[in-house]
Amino acid sequence: AQSVTQLGSHVSVSEGALVLLRCNYSSSVPPYLFWYVQYPNQGLQLLLKYTSAATLVKGINGFEAEFKKSETSFHLTKPSAHMSDAAEYFCAVSFPNSGNTPLVFGKGTRLSVIA
Amino acid sequence: DSGVTQTPKHLITATGQRVTLRCSPRSGDLSVYWYQQSLDQGLQFLIQYYNGEERAKGNILERFSAQQFPDLHSELNLSSLELGDSALYFCASSVRRENTEAFFGQGTRLTVV
Numbered sequence: 001a002q003s004v005t006q007l008g009s010h011v012s013v014s015e016g017a018l019v020l021l022r023c024n025y026s027s028s029v030p031p032y033l034f035w036y037v038q039y040p041n042q043g044l045q046l047l048l049k050y051t052s053a054a055t056l057v058k059g060i061n062g063f064e065a066e067f068k069k070s071e072t073s074f075h076l077t078k079p080s081a082h083m084s085d086a087a088e089y090f091c092a093v094s095f096p097n098s099g100n101t102p103l104v105f106g107k108g109t110r111l112s113v114i115a
Numbered sequence: 116d117s118g119v120t121q122t123p124k125h126l127i128t129a130t131g132q133r134v135t136l137r138c139s140p141r142s143g144d145l146s147v148y149w150y151q152q153s154l155d156q157g158l159q160f161l162i163q164y165y166n167g168e169e170r171a172k173g174n175i176l177e178r179f180s181a182q183q184f185p186d187l188h189s190e191l192n193l194s195s196l197e198l199g200d201s202a203l204y205f206c207a208s209s210v211r212r213e214n215t216e217a218f219f220g221q222g223t224r225l226t227v228v
Contacts, residue, residue: 034216043117043205043219090158102148102171103207103217105158 002027004093006106014114019063019078021109023091026072033074034092034103035065044090050074061085086113118142121206121220129228133194136223140187140208146170147189148209148217149181153202164189196227 007022025031032051036044048059055067065076074091091106118141128134140147149161151174160173164183175181178196183189193200203224207217 036219043119043221044207045117046216046218049216102160102163102173104160105150107157 002029002031002093002095002104004033004091004104004106006089006091006109008109009107010110010112012112012114013081015083016080019076019081019085019111021076021089021091021111023065023074023076023106024072025074025091025093027093027095029095031093031095033065033067034094035059035063035074035076036090036092036105037061038088038090038108040087047076047089081111081113083113083115086111117218117220119206119208119218119220121204121223123223124221125224125226127226127228128196130196130198132196132227133192134196134225136191136193136204136206136225138189138191138206138208138220140189140206141218144208144210144218145187146209146211146217147183147187148207149175149189149191150205150207151202152205152222158205161191193225198227201225201227 004025034049035047038044048057050067058064063078088108090108092103094103120139122137145166148163151159161175162181163171178194181191203222205222207219209217
């Protein structure tokens with residue numbers, strides 16, 4: 001079955017430190033991968049997406065992610081955390097070339113940034 | 116602002132009642148998706164419509180139904196409500212049938228008392 005797993009339901013970093021949020025997927029067909037961010041009482045906002053072009057994807061707010069097929073991973077990073085990055089982050093996967101499948105989300109990782 | 120509009124933002128209702136949640140997709144988007152977000156289940160896909168037709172079905176209860184109208188707005192109907200139906204309900208839209216990218220509304224927070 002196709003799925004996505006986010007390692008760590010809660011990650012805490014100091015302001016200015018590296019942010020690393022982990023996402024692994026399970027799939028037998030080429031995936032499209034996404035990272036979304038959800039601020040409190042808000043909807044989900046697309047941070048970045050991988051759709052089979054460049055494996056290193058740059059998104060908004062200084063975030064980037066690298067698609068590694070050999071590791072079935074799509075980890076999200078940001079070199080220097082800012083207080084405003086505190087939010088819930090969701091990794092999601094879809095398979096547009098394998099029939100119609102909607103986005104399947106991971107359980108989310110809550111990022112806390114400590115001053 | 117994603118361009119996806121959901122109303123109402125908050126809804127409080129009693130068990131056994133029926134409610135309707137409304138979603139207007141981004142201009143030009145033909146696909147509408149409904150998701151339920153709860154603390155224990157996370158984000159669960161409910162149903163997708165594309166240009167008025169049901170396209171995919173997820174973990175949607177029989178008490179729930181949806182439709183997409185000719186003007187492409189969508190409604191999610193929840194009936195015989197139970198306490199466990201309390202959740203955030205999100206609508207998302209995309210241009211294509213295949214979900215290469217979805218834009219989410221702000222959600223409707225449903226509280227069943």
